[in-house]
Amino acid sequence: MxxxxxxxxxxxxxxxxxxxxxxxxxxxxxxxxxxxxxxxxxxxxxxxxxxxxxxxxxxxxxxxxIRHAVEDLVTQTAPPAEGEPLERLLASLGVYVDYVLANLTLYRSLVRAAAGGSDELRALYEEGRAALTDRIFREDAQGQILTDNPQTRLMVRGWSAMTEELVLAWADDPTVMTREQLLEMLAMSLPALVDLA
Amino acid sequence: MxxxxxxxxxxxxxxxxxxxxxxxxxxxxxxxxxxxxxxxxxxxxxxxxxxxxxxxxxxxxxxxxIRHAVEDLVTQTAPPAEGEPLERLLASLGVYVDYVLANLTLYRSLVRAAAGGSDELRALYEEGRAALTDRIFREDAQGQILTDNPQTRLMVRGWSAMTEELVLAWADDPTVMTREQLLEMLAMSLPALVDLA
Structure with a gap:
């Protein structure tokens, strides 16, 4: 009642x-x-x-x-307010990985549907990705990890695609490395890649 | 006649x-x-x-x-027989980028169709990707760039996804960097990423 x-x-x-x-x-x-x-x-x-x-x-x-789920992902993966940029990125990636694992079927099917031709779903997916990418630049306003320029933007887009692929592949076979190893690899790869751009 | x-x-x-x-x-x-x-x-x-x-x-x-186009891509991107591993990777990537540019509409639609639900096209796409990935390990049999283990395999899969995303994004706006800068970035990122795995 x-x-x-x-x-x-x-x-x-x-x-x-x-x-x-x-x-x-x-x-x-x-x-x-x-x-x-x-x-x-x-x-x-x-x-x-x-x-x-x-x-x-x-x-x-x-x-x-789907919009609700994407917004939820963006909100949940907000990095902590305090800490070094890499630590904050690591915390954010940790939530991302847990989110993907908890919503694996939906997430994987969204990636496929977005790639595969539904304009509405592609727009939702791209909005989510843009929100996550923009935040990386906004959160690192002093440029400790990366400088905001078209080259770095392109690289971060590649890093996002790599991250998505790695997390989905790892979800299929989590025995390859521990969650912590995966997170560290993903976090460290961002500055390593940006250095090359 | x-x-x-x-x-x-x-x-x-x-x-x-x-x-x-x-x-x-x-x-x-x-x-x-x-x-x-x-x-x-x-x-x-x-x-x-x-x-x-x-x-x-x-x-x-x-x-x-499509099978013919994928096999053609794999054949054409075979690295030169001689040279340092990174130089050979660079040469192979150069052909890959040119191939994607010359077949952009077909390539992009294949990536989408493969992701988006056609099992036959996904199988063809995965075969092509596996052939390209396996060759990276085969061509570097002495392990100068990478050691063959499940962690490195996972990382190379992520690098492939990144490479595809970067080349397709760069094809949309090639003013961001030169073809040579793109190729160098892609080639150098492989050992950099593998070092983290």
């Missing part, structure tokens, strides 16, 4: 966000194609009418869930 | 290879989806019946053209 009454008191925006949180958890272990109002309605006991009311259409619902 | 008579004297395998060469040139500036028997028949003045005879179906023809 308390849950139900506290639920009804939520604003529409908060209720929508709550449904997206639920969706993000539910679809973490499913592919982009499997994200559907029907599944959320059935598994969470929410009426389909309500979901259509909040999200408009199946397609809009799918995009909203 | 000479052309026609020399053409009729070709063995079926040689005639098939000739048609694939023609296809590879014709489809270099088109996407994977646009590869079709009809287009080759029309542009090269070959009968559609003959093409169906050699390639079976539209789908088989598409796969044969």
């Amino acid at each position: 308390t849950t139900s009454s506290s639920r009804t008191r939520l604003s529409p925006a908060a209720r929508r966000a709550q449904l997206l949180d639920l969706g993000a958890r539910l679809f973490a272990t499913r592919s982009v194609e499997e994200i559907s109002i029907d599944v959320l309605a059935e598994e969470a006991g929410v009426s389909r009418g309500l979901l259509y009311h909040y999200f408009g259409s199946k397609q809009d619902f799918r995009e909203a869930v | 000479t052309t026609s008579s020399s053409r009729t004297r070709l063995s079926p395998a040689a005639r098939r290879a000739q048609l694939l060469d023609l296809g590879a040139r014709l489809f270099a500036t088109r996407s994977v989806e646009e590869i079709s028997i009809d287009v080759l028949a029309e542009e090269a003045g070959v009968s559609r019946g003959l093409l169906y005879h050699y390639f079976g179906s539209k789908q088989d023809f598409r796969e044969a053209v």
